[in-house]
Amino acid sequence: MPRGVCGRLASALRGTRAQPPAVAQRCVHLSVSRPSPDQSERTRKPPRAFDPALLEFLVCPLSKKPLRYEASTNELINEELGIAYPIIDGIPHMIPQAARMTRQNKQQEEMKQQ
Amino acid sequence: MAAPSSWGLWSFCCRGWSRVLPGCRLPGLRSSWPRGPLGARPLSQEKRATETHFGFETVSEEEKGGKVYQVFESVAKKYDMMNDMMSLGIHRIWKDLLLWKMRPFPGTQLLDVAGGTGDIAFRFLNYVQAQHQRKEKRQLRAQQNLSWEEIAKKYQNEEDSLGGSHVMVCDINKEMLKIGKQKARAQGYKAGLAWVLGDAEELPFDDDKFDVYTIAFGIRNVTHIDRALQEAHRVLKPGGRFLCLEFSQVNNPLVSRLYDVYSFQVIPVLGEVIAGDWKSYQYLVESIRQFPSQEEFKEMIEDAGFQKVTYENLTSGIVAIHSGFKL
Numbered sequence A: 001m002p003r004g005v006c007g008r009l010a011s012a013l014r015g016t017r018a019q020p021p022a023v024a025q026r027c028v029h030l031s032v033s034r035p036s037p038d039q040s041e042r043t044r045k046p047p048r049a050f051d052p053a054l055l056e057f058l059v060c061p062l063s064k065k066p067l068r069y070e071a072s073t074n075e076l077i078n079e080e081l082g083i084a085y086p087i088i089d090g091i092p093h094m095i096p097q098a099a100r101m102t103r104q105n106k107q108q109e110e111m112k113q114q
Numbered sequence B: 001m002a003a004p005s006s007w008g009l010w011s012f013c014c015r016g017w018s019r020v021l022p023g024c025r026l027p028g029l030r031s032s033w034p035r036g037p038l039g040a041r042p043l044s045q046e047k048r049a050t051e052t053h054f055g056f057e058t059v060s061e062e063e064k065g066g067k068v069y070q071v072f073e074s075v076a077k078k079y080d081m082m083n084d085m086m087s088l089g090i091h092r093i094w095k096d097l098l099l100w101k102m103r104p105f106p107g108t109q110l111l112d113v114a115g116g117t118g119d120i121a122f123r124f125l126n127y128v129q130a131q132h133q134r135k136e137k138r139q140l141r142a143q144q145n146l147s148w149e150e151i152a153k154k155y156q157n158e159e160d161s162l163g164g165s166h167v168m169v170c171d172i173n174k175e176m177l178k179i180g181k182q183k184a185r186a187q188g189y190k191a192g193l194a195w196v197l198g199d200a201e202e203l204p205f206d207d208d209k210f211d212v213y214t215i216a217f218g219i220r221n222v223t224h225i226d227r228a229l230q231e232a233h234r235v236l237k238p239g240g241r242f243l244c245l246e247f248s249q250v251n252n253p254l255v256s257r258l259y260d261v262y263s264f265q266v267i268p269v270l271g272e273v274i275a276g277d278w279k280s281y282q283y284l285v286e287s288i289r290q291f292p293s294q295e296e297f298k299e300m301i302e303d304a305g306f307q308k309v310t311y312e313n314l315t316s317g318i319v320a321i322h323s324g325f326k327l
Helices: A002-017 A022-033 A035-044 A052-056 A102-113 B002-012 B045-049 B061-087 B090-102 B119-142 B148-160 B174-187 B225-235 B253-275 B278-290 B294-303
Strands: A068-070 A075-078 A083-088 A091-094 B051-054 B057-060 B109-113 B166-171 B193-198 B210-216 B236-247 B307-314 B319-325
Touching: A091 B174, B051 B061, B051 B278, B057 B061, B061 B090, B061 B174, B061 B253, B061 B278, B090 B119, B090 B210, B090 B236, B090 B307, B090 B319, B109 B119, B109 B225, B119 B166, B119 B174, B119 B210, B166 B174, B174 B193, B210 B225, B225 B236, B225 B294, B236 B294, B253 B278, B294 B307, B294 B319
Parallel strands: A091 B193, B109 B166, B109 B210, B166 B193, B210 B236
Antiparallel strands: A068 A075, A075 A083, A083 A091, B051 B057, B236 B319, B307 B319
């Protein structure tokens, strides 16, 4: 007997659910469709990606001049002074101790070539 | 070298430490020059110019940065838990009060310096999101006759739930930032948040960029506080607000005595028992004593160029919020 009652309740609920308003359908569709592009973006983007929007805010702490993002080495480069700040785990290390000289490296490469 | 330094430290800190373990030496905090009794130092005038305090110990300015870094590197993992234990959870109320004093509106650009584990940043994001939601609800209620397509569009635009607000968390310590980032991921904060490793005395930001600059429980660890204040003045937009939440001088004598007993006899012991790190928590309570008083700090902020500088004591002066404007 209780099973029959439950069965009837369930079918009644299913009946009402079978005719949802158009908006709810669209909202459900939207909410279902939104996670999948996020997930695919997450799998496409590397986990240590740097958001280039940060470049608007960041400058070199020493000279206060704007920086250039170098995607290949994942560094922020100040051309004037020839220094590069690394980006480790998505966090730019904007301290002079962490920076490396790009010009010295070029000189070293030239020495090696010779 | 170890024996004279411990004697010097003992005589220096004779503030009624009846029950501190006499064997408690601080081997990592040896000062670079020998000490006589009662802290008298045979120094030349030039050396005195570059020395500063690290808790009750005297160190050179170059050393202080490194030592502070080591302290926070070792406490990073248990930082939040120790904060709760040491302040009995009251630090949450202090940080909430800082946000309520700030009253950010959607669209505010916040710079949180020394904000390693992200407490202020997360509170800011929550506040601004709540404000934005309230605004949206008010707008929806005002417009009664919307078609289904317009309502669906409102649901679609949920991507910018912060209304353009953004918070930049800047800290000099990599470990603290790592913990902060983990927390952000665990609690689901994604948009409007950025993490940068930078020095408060040389901020890697351009002039006139931020609406609000906050530094919560961080400025007493900076070697040159005046430089940090000048940098704060530089990166704020005209009309921007400087807010500093920091431990300060207690004005009530009874509370002061209880606070001293608690600071020097309970906190380092808690630090040793829970985090296995006596030295760092010793540094913490000593650095609180070395920080200037409310009035002195207010003058320092005014010297950096801020105007309408005020301070508000919380918990009878244990903590104070200093506020200034760049006009």
